[in-house]
Amino acid sequence: MGRPPCCDKSNVKRGLWTPEEDAKILAYVSNHGTGNWTLVPKKAGLNRCGKSCRLRWTNYLRPDLKHDGFTPQEEMLIINLHAAIGSRWSLIARRLPGRTDNDVKNYWNTKLRKKLMKMGIDPVTHKPVSQVLSDLGSISTFPNTNNNQMSFVNNDLMKNMLPTRTEPYGSQYSSITTNASAKKNTKVDQIHSLEHQYHVFSEASSSNSSSTSSNIERLSSTQSYSCQNPQAQITTPCSSFEWSEFLHSDPFIWSEFQQLQQCDMQMVMSPLKPSSLMQSEVVISNNNGQVGASEGSVAVTCDPSMSYQMKKQCENHSSFVDGILDKDSEIREAFPNILDAAFDY
């Protein structure tokens, strides 16, 4: 037999918390600490569900929480992490001291997602819209599904498809797209290769979303994941995904994140990108221009001058948009009829 119910759901207060209720929670936690939340309502004299008490504490009352606005650095970190691991808000929040998963989730939904869409970036895949449309075009013969990678295709996005030049942005995207711009003369198939690698990772991470919290921790293993998402198998020929491969090419997610946290915030803004891009381009530095690579890891270049260049790129907001437009041109050259293609949504 299981445990007894934590509370009578039909007989507990719901809705916004009063200062008095907050005070009771705070008093209880200061005396007894956290844990065993089912007992908290009774012991603290609250007519609330224990689960509700726990949420109130973790999302609002915890003394280590920040209640001020998100900084640009935090904003960039959220975007970069979302690009890498998707909407694992609790994992993202762990990288942001004083922020909760609810904070991050709300900030993403109310601000960042719209911001990216306005810039012509698909907030799901973090790719330029035209690039995603080309991907969609290539799979347009398949039946419509609930694949979340297509979920962005809505009127709001379509209205904002074209990148604007007014939105300031210093980010990974600046670096990504500047590099994309630098690769202007690379062959189309090389571009496709990079896109494919990115796709493989995106699908691998999204296809395991049901196991949420443990995924990133598992990154330190060399376990091989296969694509479980049927749509992923259709859209990408990913028979399997080697986390070890990804780790060796991505110093950000890979093991020593704390090391990165000691670095300059510009480093934190370094992109999470397809492996072949990462290997030659990621530059990480701290104030001394030094960073130690952990055992068994790929050495990470530390170059203060490069960090400075990144900063300049970030300050130069137009470079990001220019990069997007350059990438756009590449795609349009490769798929001249991309915008004429009929899509099945």
Add this chain to the structure above:
DNA sequence: AATAGCGACAACCGCCTCCAT
């Protein structure tokens, strides 16, 4: 002044995994 529209954020809902019984 009234109110519709919107953004921000707190809180809830439903699902999943873990674990006590």
Add this chain to the structure above:
DNA sequence: CATGGAGGCGGTTGTCGCTAT
């Protein structure tokens, strides 16, 4: 071993305050 609640999580809804009309 089976059951069912606790805790954790992401998605969604509700509420409040501000602004435009």
